[in-house]
Amino acid sequence: MAKRTLFGAVATLLVIAAAYANFFVAPTERTMGLIQRIFYFHAATAWAGEMVFFLCFVANLLYIWKRRDQYDWLGVACAEVGLACITIVLITGPIWAHPVWGIWWTWDARLTSTFVLWLLYVSYLLLRTLIEEPGRRALLSALFGVFAFLDVPLVFFSIRWWRTQHPAPVIMGGSGSGLDPIMSKVFFFNVFVMHLFAAFLIVERYILEKLRHDVDVLQREAGAQ
Amino acid sequence: MSLLSNTSVLLGKELRTEFRSRELLITTCVFIIIVLVLFSFTVNPGTEQARQFAPGLLWLAILFAASLMFQSCFLREQVNDTLSSLRLAVAEPFSIFLAKLVANTLFLLLTELIMLPIFAAFYNIPVLPNFPVLVLVLFVGSLGIAVTGTAISAISAQARMRELLLPLLLLPLLTPVLVVSSIVTAGLLDRDPVVQWRGIAFLGVFDLIFLTALWLFGQYLLEE
Amino acid sequence: MTATTLPPTGLRFDNIDKRYGGLYALRRVSLEIAPGECVVLAGRNGSGKTTLLRIAAQIVLPTAGELMFPGAAPNTPNGRPGYVAHATMVYDELSAEENLVLFAKLQNVDNPAARAEDLLREVGLFERRDSLVRTFSRGMRQRIAIARALIHRPSVLLFDEPATGLDPLGITWLAHVLREMHRAGGTILMSLHGESEISAFATRAVHIDAGKIIADTNTGGASLHSILTFGAA
Numbered sequence: 001m002a003k004r005t006l007f008g009a010v011a012t013l014l015v016i017a018a019a020y021a022n023f024f025v026a027p028t029e030r031t032m033g034l035i036q037r038i039f040y041f042h043a044a045t046a047w048a049g050e051m052v053f054f055l056c057f058v059a060n061l062l063y064i065w066k067r068r069d070q071y072d073w074l075g076v077a078c079a080e081v082g083l084a085c086i087t088i089v090l091i092t093g094p095i096w097a098h099p100v101w102g103i104w105w106t107w108d109a110r111l112t113s114t115f116v117l118w119l120l121y122v123s124y125l126l127l128r129t130l131i132e133e134p135g136r137r138a139l140l141s142a143l144f145g146v147f148a149f150l151d152v153p154l155v156f157f158s159i160r161w162w163r164t165q166h167p168a169p170v171i172m173g174g175s176g177s178g179l180d181p182i183m184s185k186v187f188f189f190n191v192f193v194m195h196l197f198a199a200f201l202i203v204e205r206y207i208l209e210k211l212r213h214d215v216d217v218l219q220r221e222a223g224a225q
Numbered sequence: 226m227s228l229l230s231n232t233s234v235l236l237g238k239e240l241r242t243e244f245r246s247r248e249l250l251i252t253t254c255v256f257i258i259i260v261l262v263l264f265s266f267t268v269n270p271g272t273e274q275a276r277q278f279a280p281g282l283l284w285l286a287i288l289f290a291a292s293l294m295f296q297s298c299f300l301r302e303q304v305n306d307t308l309s310s311l312r313l314a315v316a317e318p319f320s321i322f323l324a325k326l327v328a329n330t331l332f333l334l335l336t337e338l339i340m341l342p343i344f345a346a347f348y349n350i351p352v353l354p355n356f357p358v359l360v361l362v363l364f365v366g367s368l369g370i371a372v373t374g375t376a377i378s379a380i381s382a383q384a385r386m387r388e389l390l391l392p393l394l395l396l397p398l399l400t401p402v403l404v405v406s407s408i409v410t411a412g413l414l415d416r417d418p419v420v421q422w423r424g425i426a427f428l429g430v431f432d433l434i435f436l437t438a439l440w441l442f443g444q445y446l447l448e449e
Numbered sequence: 450m451t452a453t454t455l456p457p458t459g460l461r462f463d464n465i466d467k468r469y470g471g472l473y474a475l476r477r478v479s480l481e482i483a484p485g486e487c488v489v490l491a492g493r494n495g496s497g498k499t500t501l502l503r504i505a506a507q508i509v510l511p512t513a514g515e516l517m518f519p520g521a522a523p524n525t526p527n528g529r530p531g532y533v534a535h536a537t538m539v540y541d542e543l544s545a546e547e548n549l550v551l552f553a554k555l556q557n558v559d560n561p562a563a564r565a566e567d568l569l570r571e572v573g574l575f576e577r578r579d580s581l582v583r584t585f586s587r588g589m590r591q592r593i594a595i596a597r598a599l600i601h602r603p604s605v606l607l608f609d610e611p612a613t614g615l616d617p618l619g620i621t622w623l624a625h626v627l628r629e630m631h632r633a634g635g636t637i638l639m640s641l642h643g644e645s646e647i648s649a650f651a652t653r654a655v656h657i658d659a660g661k662i663i664a665d666t667n668t669g670g671a672s673l674h675s676i677l678t679f680g681a682a
Contacts, residue, residue: 064445112400119397127394130384134470140380143442144394147376150438151398154431158401162408162424217471227557234554242542309508310538310597313529314555449509 004203011193011200018044018186018193026186035099042092044190046114048198049085052078053117053149055202060145063138069213072138075145076128077205081198083121089114109160116155120148134216227316228323235311235324243332253294253336260286261340261347271349279348280410284403286340288370291333292392295374298325299382308447318444322375326439329371330364337363355413358420362413365428366406372435373398379446401431455634457484458520458604460505460530465514467500467660474500475511476660482638482653484520484604487631489648490640491676492657498640499534501657502609505638506532518605529556530605531598535613537590539597541583545574548582548593549600556601568596573622588619595626606630608639612647620646644677 022040029036056078063071093111094104105111124145131137243249264282268275302308311321338360345352352359374395381391409424460482467475475497482488490498503509504516507530518530532538539548546565553561569575572592577585582593591611598606608627612620624646630637631650641648648654654676656664664671 064442116397116400123394123397127380127384127390130386130390132385135468136383139445139448140383143445144377144380146442147373147398147435147438150434151401154401154434158404158427161427162405213471220470220472230557231555234551238540238543238551241547242540245542305541306534306536306538307540309503309506309532309534309536310552311555312508313506313532314552314601449503 004207007203008200011197014193015197018190021186021189026183027180029183032100035096038092038096040187040190041194042089042096044187044194045085045092046089047191048194049082049089051195052082052085052198052202053121053152056082056145057149060142060149063142064146067139069134069138070210072134072142073206073209073213074202075138075142076125076209077202079121079124079145080205081201083118083125084201085194085198086114086118086121090118107159107163109156109163112159112163113152113156117148117152120151124148134213228320231315231317231320232323232327235315235320236327239324239328240331243328249294249297250332250336253290253332254339256293257286257290257336257340258343260289261344265347275348276350276414277411279344279350280414281403281407283340283344284366284407284410287333287337287367288396288399288403289392290336291367291370291374292395294332294336295329295371295378295395296388296391298329298375298378300378300387303382312447318447319440321447322379322439322443326368326371326375326436329375330368333367333371334364337367350414352414355418355420359410359413362406362409362425362428365425365432366402369402369428369432369435370399372432372439376435376439376443376446379443402428405431455602455604456520456522457634458518458636459484459486460605460636460638461515461517461519462501462505463515463517465501465504465516466512467497467504467509468512473660475504478514478657478660478662480655480662480665482636484636485631485634486653487627487637487651488639489651489654489673489677490638490657491642491654492640496658497660498657499609500660502532502534502607502638502640505605505607506530508532521604529601529603530607531601531603532607532609533591533594533598533611534609537582537594537597539582539593542581544579544581545569545585545593545596546578549596552597553600558601564600568600572596587614588616591615591619591623595623603635605636606638608637610640610642612641612645623647624649641677644674648673648677 018040022037026037026040028034056075059071059075059078062068063075097106098104124141127144128137128141131140261282264278264286265275268278268282299308302311308321312318315321341352344350377391377395377398381387381394384390405424405427409421409428412419412421412424460480462478462480465475465478466473478497478501490501492498500509504511507516540551543551546569549565549568550561553564558564566575566578569578572595574589574592574596577589582590585593591614595611606627611623615623627637627639627647628650639647639651651673654664654666654671654673655662656671656676664676666673666676
């Protein structure tokens with residue numbers, strides 16, 4: 001318990017440190033000005049979200065193969081944390097884009113596949129609420145998770161090759177490309193911090209799911225008597 | 226080879242059942258007509274604007290129709306628990322899926338071909354130039370819709386609110402199919418038609434990936 | 450029923466567990482049924498009878514433990530058990546004959562059309578062979594369900610409360626079917642409520658409660674009668 005609290009405290013402090021670095025350490029960007037600072041947080045969260053998504057996929061595969069409840073708990077923890085990350089990305093993106101390019105949204109490859117990913121996460125979690133029996137719920141959502149993971153690259157490339165005809169503003173790309181050295185350090189610090197914070201949230205959510213399972217077992221045993 | 230023989234026997238059953246009542250085909254055709262009519266209220270039919278939007282609207286109508294059509298796919302096996310007797314009888318569980326997805330592709334394609342003249346009339350778009358390629362595009366697109374639709378139908382049949390759940394799970398997955406199919410179809414129906422083989426190949430890859438996934442994981446979808 | 454003798458096949462459950470979430474439907478169930486035995490499974494509703502039968506039918510996979518059919522030749526149609534439950538497991542939109550031919554073909558039965566016809570005559574549905582199953586009465590549905598289960602000449606038969614909803618005539622007919630199977634050397638496992646014409650020729654009874662076997666006439670200490678009537682309580 002103490003370890004978890006320490007982990008959480010450290011992760012939160014690091015997030016605050018990263019925020020400080022974003023506003024006071026990183027130099028102001030020449031063309032975009034102040035709004036560009038949101039990029040560190042936004043892109044770092046995007047990377048963390050993609051990592052979490054991959055971890056969810058691995059958990060799904062492991063559950064289908066091994067059928068251990070722990071993989072199911074990991075899967076749902078990753079899905080919820082991943083959804084949170086993607087939601088942040090989808091909100092901070094337009095906040096950055098509007099003052100810079102004058103538009104809230106564009107259907108380029110990265111944005112579209114991120115949005116579809118968001119939809120798939122939501123569907124995954126919704127599917128789980130609609131299946132009562134824990135074993136069925138775990139298996140069916142894991143199977144859907146696998147299908148969803150296979151789909152996302154297909155979404156990305158379908159838009160990249162067929163929809164991006166005219167030059168579109170690169171809203172979420174350009175991370176780390178030719179960045180000033182201080183900016184680069186701040187950016188990678190953010191990446192590290194967001195991954196750590198996501199890991200902390202996943203651990204907490206996993207433990208919550210385990211506790212729910214234990215309560216469920218106890219209730220059923222009590223009810224059977 | 227037991228997979229092929231089981232699949233052909235089951236496919237025969239699927240086709241016989243549907244062509245006896247034709248209820249699925251008829252209701253799906255009517256639904257697509259309604260959707261195409263409704264869409265035509267949102268654009269000015271016969272104009273350049275309509276010509277631009279029509280292929281996308283056609284595929285949108287097909288997607289919506291598919292998410293209705295596939296509802297019954299595994300639900301009809303629950304009525305008398307025939308899924309259990311099928312699982313007992315077949316040597317290869319994948320044959321159950323293969324038969325259903327082939328049947329679903331055929332039903333979808335048949336519906337589309339019936340709808341094509343109506344679509345051409347509503348939006349004033351000639352569909353006969355490059356007709357074989359158009360059928361090919363309809364086929365690879367419909368196959369992708371059927372493969373994912375059959376898998377998702379197996380999933381949603383085991384959950385609550387299945388009528389709403391199936392489109393919710395299926396439609397986001399089919400984004401690539403919608404994007405590429407409508408662009409390739411638009412190219413074919415343009416005043417200066419162009420055949421985008423790359424797009425057709427992409428749809429083929431989509432089909433292959435999900436067919437493989439269904440082959441690998443299908444048996445788990447049927448488990449109890 | 451069929452004049453041919455069936456290859457002797459037993460049924461063995463080895464430490465079977467079946468878990469649904471946190472709840473165990475079956476807990477370390479071990480049961481050995483010898484070829485040719487006719488075993489009645491008795492127990493309250495929810496005791497695990499249906500789960501055990503569905504595991505034997507290989508429709509449900511056990512969470513732990515093994516299921517074996519000692520004596521079954523691998524990859525032959527009659528290695529697979531015949532399973533009859535409350536649902537007919539045939540298609541309402543197909544005719545009786547179409548259903549039987551379908552299941553015969555799927556299981557690689559020789560001469561499926563002839564086999565289907567034979568079975569229809571034996572269950573007394575030959576006159577209605579072209580009628581859709583949707584039009585059948587409960588008794589007729591039970592007959593077509595049994596025909597479907599027997600189409601591949603299984604050595605092992607699994608029945609889940611087969612007498613439910615049958616009138617006395619139907620029950621007599623069912624008892625006749627079971628007697629013929631037993632005579633041909635088939636192994637039968639069936640779940641029943643109470644004593645009846647059907648339980649009359651059972652050779653053994655097993656009492657299951659809360660997912661565990663609590664009595665077995667084989668191990669002594671309980672008689673057929675006591676298990677059957679206790680189970681009906």
